[in-house]
Amino acid sequence: MSEEPVREWEANVYEFLTADIPESAMNAGSNVVLNVVAATVAGSTVSAHQHAQAAPLADGNATVLGTDKSYHPTHSALLNTAAAITPEIEEGHNWGGHVGASIVAGAIGVAEAENCSGEEFVKACVRSYELCVRIEYAIFAMKAKLNEAVPWLLRDPHATWTTIGPALTAAQCMGATGEQLREVFRTAANLAVISMHDPYEEGAPARNFTAGYSAQAGVSAAVLAMSGVKGSATAIADVYDPFQSMLEEGEFDRLFSELGTVWEIENAYFKWAPSCRYTHPPLDALEQMDIEAICPSEIESIDVYTYANAVAMGQKHPKTMTGAKFSIPYVLARRLVAGPLELADFMSAAVADTATQQLADRVNVHHDDAFEAAFPDEWGASVEITLTSGETLHKTCPYPKGDYRNPLSETAFRSLCKDLFATAVGDETAQSAVDGWSEIMNTEIRSLIELLSPK
Template sequence: MIPQTPVRDWERHVYDFLNTEVPPHVRAAGTRVVADVLAATVAGAAAPQNTAVFQEMTLADGSASVLGTDRRTDPAQAALLNTTAAITQEIEEGHNRGGHVGASIVAGAIGVAEAHDVDGQTFVDACVRSYELCTRFEYAIFAMKARLNDAVPWLIRDPHSTWTTLGPALTAAVCMGHSDDEIRETVRTALNLAVVSMHDPFAEGAPSRNFTAGFSAQAGVSAATLAGAGLRGSAAAMEAVYDPFESILEDGAFDHLFDSLGEEWWVTEAYHKPYPSCRYTHAPLDALRDAEADGIEPDDVERIDVYTYRNGVDMSHTRPTTLTAAKFSTPYVLARWVADGAISLDHFLADALEDEAVQALTERVHLHAEESYEEAFPDKWGARVELVAHDGTRYVGERDVPRGDYRDPLDETELTDRNRTLLTYGLGSESADEAIEALDAVDSAPVSVVVTALSE
């Protein structure tokens, strides 16, 4: 007989937390996360690499919308496409200690909430609770990731894995009206799943790369659906899979991650991106902006040196040829800023990638790991940039944290303007005003009303 009671203290903390009231200020932070992800999803559905696939794919009948399109399908397939779209433009929110947590939670479960006629506050609160769990599991998983990569180098190269399955599973279970017993089995099933790709082709920019997150969300929604039909998860897996974290993290740290639930609300430390590129490129870009090298043209630059943490140095590939590859290229992002003084969605399309002056400059951008930034990471994602012009002039800028971090946040006007830009990209200017109004009511209006405004 599979135990129905928690088998570990951390598991008990998880289930106790699911009945904890969400304070108003936390709900406000969660509302910003939900609106952020939904706007990013609409823009992602309009990305050239997605449009044909989303329209041509054979879909099952259902009442869940594929955002930014006129298509409807069952909630699991909607989770696949919506979550893929949510991460495509690299503009969705995230957390310093937990990656892009909101994308799979919000985009993965929005179709379930729509199909079950869930109200906005119920959906936002479910997303908040899932966010608190997923950030903690992701924090622990990253501590183990290095060891796993040493043993099996391809295993966790793309970290869209267990936490991106848990988030939509738990949120979907709440939206489906599952009992406490069914929610426990949903969590146990999802926590024993890990959807990973064998290689993360971010530098190549293969469109299939983003579908890994979509597959995770689809698996999560399926786990919730099956638990509602009587599927039971594994209690033993909660021991076998998660006990090792106690030895990897500091003494008692893994358990403390979960006994702090309801007291420490990590969602209030979410970041919101001002630029549609990998966040590892943001501190270098902000540092370059702070260097005040205005008026410099690409051909004026002798070299640009970037000093940052080791993970950021991975974004060093030059001459990207695809949308995703360019978004993960610090040399391209900096070169594009030098050329245009801006970074927009259109700067990652094919025409922009054919700009030879920009692509030539990418080869003169050099990334270096610096210990001070490595020691501060992942709490702070900092960088220093030194630009040297051909005439010998030096421009130096430094950032402790990127813009949009909770310690240097975008104000409400900036975030609304950013969301309006994303919605206009996906829906057109005539529909953007209605869509913005829908996002403003995302914590109060029925989810179905919000989704209608975000679909063609």
């Protein structure tokens, strides 16, 4: 079995895992941690997660965030990561998926059990993020070929990098040596937890738990590698060499040669509404209009033009919370009917609202070549509202609020996180939690998690 890196990009990975991290990347990492923790706390209140929290899981000292329950770190990884993605308001990256959710929520139980400092945890998260976002970029290049080759929808972001992220973060929190980190990476880089169908439109709770299973596998890989289980060196070549031909010549190697100099975590985005990000460009275009002056009954039709991935979110009649979060017609209709979107707008009573359903019937989503050509660098959409009077309103959004080129203000970001915390712990505790987690670099993880206990 090879003890040395079998490829230059693999050598870059191991060198990077001990590299210094600049202040700007650490600050970005702190924000990712705060956002994901807040989303996890909010997600823990959803009924499916409350049922799961009562399952006969292994005892341990890793907290299920936002609750008074603790389990073994592998099981807290399962529950916390599933909860993190449920509200659909966690951090993401333009290259494809929600990179930080499994890294933060998956490994935070290990950080707690190991009594890590906040600074240690953020460093581990940042390093894992930089590796995972590059793996993500390559996997998305492969995704279309996979979907053509098999009769299943192999949809990410619940796949390989959501295993690598918690594995490497957990191992760093456990004090892994360079040799152990190598085996953790080789093991996790050869794992993929992929559902054969993504029921995002149906909204089955299993959809969100796939991310939890992936994180659980990652933490398990770290625990076993730390105990001496070896990963596969051959897999590094056999699994990842094909990416060389799927990407432009030299691009895959360049991604990893830039480790330590290009910090992609600084390009993370933060959502401002609790729905799939593909719904955000049209929602943001809508927000540019004087929509408070528009009566829904006076709308003849709404036409949305966007890139192909978002067109898949054109279902008009979601039946569940998750289904509604992945429906552009529902999101736009609900905003026009009920005002600024909150978590409550995706609960069963709101989803069944007659006025919202009737307006969603009049929303049509179309593919647009220009937006397709700009994607994924720009996540754009245009919205045209035709009123019964014949008047038309039109706005375009090249990339929505929360994008690194159109960031939320610090006040808006902290307010968002406070509202998410408040769903589980109340307003007063939520403010203390935001203040505490904003000082993560100077605090122990255990102390911060104690701020999230329901009073």
